Amino acid sequence: MSNLHMGDEVVLTAADLATLYDILMQQGFQAVGPTIQDGGLVLDVLGGPADLPQGWTSEAEAGSFRLAPRTDAAFFGYNLGMESWKKFFYPPRLALLQVQSRDDGGLHFQACSQEALPLALIGVRACELAALAVQDRIFLEGPYQDPVYAERRRAHFIIAVNCTEADAACFCASLGTGPGVTAGFDLALTEIINDREHLFLVTVGSSQGAAVMANLPHRPAWEELRQQARDLVRQAARSQSRALSTADLPRLLYDNYSHPQWDDVGARCLNCGNCALVCPTCFCHRLEDAIDLEGREAERWRLWDVCHTLQFSYIHGGCIRVSPKSRYRQWLTHKLAAWIDQFGTLGCVGCGRCLVWCPVAIDLTAEIPAIRGQQVKM
Amino acid sequence: MSALPKLAVWKFASCDGCQLSLLDLEDHLLALAGKVTIAYFLEASSTVLPGPYDVSLVEGSITTPEDAHRIKQVRRQSRLVATIGACATAGGIQALRNFTDVRDYIPVVYAHPEYIKTLDKSTPISDHIPVDFQLPGCPINKNQLLEFIKALLQGRTPRLADESVCLACKIKGNICVMVAEGVPCLGPVTHAGCGALCPTYHRGCYGCYGPKEAANTASLSARCRHLGLSDQDIVRLFRTFNAYAEPFRQESLAHE
Incomplete structure (x- = not known):
């Protein structure tokens, strides 16, 4: 295997996705990504690439979201579901603190454990990487760090996906946040389905990503495929009917x-x-405090x-x-x-x-x- | 021994379901019994202690002249009055009769209509007496009731959310049935408290907890029309357990 570096582009076949998943498992990551549940896309634990919404697309408009079958077997042929990745780093409901009154009349404070498994996020889009960067600023880069967010954000692996199609609701192109990913990932995939082959053009985004790719049977990328990937992303940008002008x-x-x-x-x-x-x-x-009837135990929750x-x-x-x-x-x-x-x-x-x-x-x-x-x- | 706060539970026109929520507190009920004197609660005990009472929980709406008189007596004997449930808070499902003439129904239902003395309308408790707290819901959520009682005992403000059902749905991660399935849902205009029970099971919200503050029913109705509902459908959507709550009442009348 060749030594890979940041920015290198290589090619995987669709079948290699399972091997990539296995390597991440061996490294102790818990894989999470889009799944189909209740007629929507739900970010959840993946038991393997088979749990991804393969062969499905999403049709989103103002006030409306539907899933529809595709004519191909794309793993990432849909756009965004209702949930964003923030739920993993900034959970909707979180126990922060427990307080107990002691027999001597004092109080015992105990911070709740915030340990979390290192996650491998599979299928993160460009706009979502941009969103994570915004939340990093809020939770990590201000005068007060959020320790829960910091702990969860510390160790994880991000497999980003370049959007090759856009929903009617997308307007990332006008804000420069997509549809192609530029930074903040370990590996970035562009899914390309040709007449004969189902391929992923992979961009290495970190040394962690390079190390994982070194264990996979990849091929060097060829120019025609690179061009095709660029065209697909460009097309996804051009097809966006919505825009937000940030002027003034x-x-x-x-x-x-x-x-x-x-x-x-x-x-x-x-x-x-x-x-x-x-x-x-x-x-x-x-913050919500829950106190028991006896007034002896309390919990503090963040919602x-x-x-x-x-x-x-x-x-x-x-x-x-x-x-x-x-x-x-x-x-x-x-x-x-x-x-x-x-x-x-x-x-x-x-x-x-x-x-x-x-x-x-x-x-x-x-x-x-x-x-x-x-x-x-x- | 210092005297425990005296709790009374009163029933007016209702199904008893909200009183059952109190009995349904199970594990907490014994602990609660050690913190308050249950002075009047006929559904649980035939022991009746005389007033005054520190807290009166009132279930049911006012539908008869006798009850209109009795609720005033409850108020006079009570330091705090809290309504429990949609009937006491908004008039209940029986307030559907407020949109028609109750006299038309009496001969249909009763063999001897001459024995029936009823008011024209089923009205919430707050139409008759000042009310200190209102717990909405059909039925109320027992955890909300427990939170309310705990707050009173601990001398703090009860933590009763004023937001829409949507917040609970999103915190749970429920996929929105209105957006993803086109199912009409009252969640965006309905008071939270149920934990988004129906949307969790892929049903639109029925509005059991009644209108939230600033409920924009007109905008939701306009969207329901867009989803294919007729005026009649919209009338039925708003005319259930909280039909006589003002925003729901006005909205159903607008589509009649």
Whole structure:
């Protein structure tokens, strides 16, 4: 086997995917990736490549998601499901602390164990790598590190996948976050199905990735295949019908706090919080204490929370954001404007989940142009 | 021995299901019995202690002139009054009669209509007396009830979420039935508390916990029309256990 380095491109056959899986297992990783459950794509433990939604595609639009069979046997021929990878690093529900009252009247505090198996994430898309990078900034690079996130993010293996098709909901191309992956992975796959062969063009993204590939029977990549891979990704970018223009974005939102479009979207918004819950970068949570009837034992839990509830903006004396429109405006203005001031990056990666999983199909790629006073061309 | 807080449980027009949730606390029930004096709870015990009571849990809606009088007596004897369930909080399934003329039904149901004395409408407890807490649900969630009682005993605010059912769905990882299957779901306008029971089993939410704060029923209805529901379907969607809760009542009337 040749020595591989970062940036090297090699070729695997579809059958080699099982060997790749086995090697990751031998190295102690738990493989997680997309599976089909309940009519959706659910990120879950993979028993092998056979658990991937092979031969399926996804059809996503504002307020609608469906799976449909493909005519080929692609392993990654769909786009994004409802869930993002953040659930593995920033769990929706997490026990933090246990407290017991001792017989001498004192209290005993015990932090809950946050040990987690090292994960191999299989099938991470470019926009999702971008989202992980945003959450890294929030949880790791600020003045306060989140120890739970840090521990879970410490050891893992990422197999990224270049998107060769786009959903109607995708707009990563306009934000430069996809559809091709550029950084933040150990191996990146481009799935190519020709008349005779089902291949993966593999880009090595780390020394960890190179070491794994060295144990696999790979071939060097040839130019025609490279070109085909580039064309597929380019085509996935060109086929995107949605876009989000970031020109003057913070200023636009800060200057248009009273724009009539907020009333318009406020009348449609359900304040259900689904957009924030499916957003791969949203990070708000609340702490809940559970105390037993005897008052002897307590637990502290961390749960995902959303800025769309009345309670979220409660401070002494009342709630700040009473009107439904003010809550949606808060979410979008934070995501697309204040986020930049706060974390130096946009809070949106163009994955489209917020518009797909909005029960009433509210679409930020239509709301922002409306605030700009533009008509949306669809 | 210091006196334990006195708990009373009252029944009005209801199915007893919410009172059962109290008995259903099982393991916690004995511990609870050591923390409060169960002074009035006919479903559990024929022992009746006189008032006043520290906490009155009220199940059921007001449907008769006698009950309209009795609930005022409950209030007078109680330091705190909390409604338990959709009947007491919103009028219950029996409030479906509020949309028609109850006199049309009496001869159909009863052999001797002349014995029946009933009010025109089934109304929530809060229409008759000031209420301190409301626990929604058909039936209530026993864990919510336990949290409420614990909070009272521990002198803290009960942790009762005001968000939509969607938050529980997403925390559980349920695939949204409305988006992925086109199934009408009241989850986005419904008060949390059930743990997203129905969507967990691939059913749309029936709204058992009633409207959440700022429930945007009009927008949800518009989307339901888009999914193929008729006006009649939308009326039926909103007219169940919380039909007379104001946002649901208004929404069903708008589609009549």
